[in-house]
Amino acid sequence: MKIKGIHHIAIICSDYARSKTFYTETLGLSVIDEHYRAARDSYKLDLRAPDGVQVELFSFPDAPLRPSYPEARGLRHLAFAVEQIGDAIASLQARGVRVEPLRVDEYTGRRFCFFSDPDGLPIELYESPSGSDQDASAL
Template identity: 60%
Template sequence: MKINKIHHIAIICSNYEASKKFYVDILKFSVIHETYRSERDSYKLDLKISDRDTIELFSFPSPSPRPSKPEACGLRHLAFEVDNIEENVDYLISQGINVEPIRVDPITGKKFTFFQDPDKLPLEIYEV
């Protein structure tokens, strides 16, 4: 088996409008395509992060809750690369987003921090 790359990241949200606003208006991801699936009472929003990375944002009526702490078993968190962590932290705070204090990765020496989406999904920004 040979895997080329990650194709997309899928996220299920509990409040479609709040999550759409967060990912499009605050994180500035571009909308590729938005679909309403009436048979599922569900939206699917394809978002462009970069030239090669995409997120599929799904809404479903009454999705099951999941552990959301970065140390919970399962998918740990989603990390986004940034050039300047302080500028991005200041921006997130200006948008009313709570951001943890900036830390330094003891292995790489790079700065990073965590914040949460509207469903408390842990998101990380990591300075390169």
């Protein structure tokens, strides 16, 4: 088997409209497709990041909570590469998003920070001069 890359990341949200606004307007992901599945009382929104990686946003009634803090087993966070982290942080803060203090990756020297989506999913911004480095932090 030879993996070519990441195709998509799937996220289940508690409030579809709020999360759709966050991922499209706050983070700027573009909508590929959107479907309401009546049999599941569920939305599925396909989004695209500028590098082509897709994010699938799902809503399911009464989905259980998943612990994020303190660190829990499983997927730790979603990380997006940005060219100018200061500009990205300012954009988030202008939209009322609380951003954790800026940190420096001890191995690469690159700057990064964390914030959360509307359901508390940890999201990282990782500064990358090209905006799409593959060496993003695996913290």
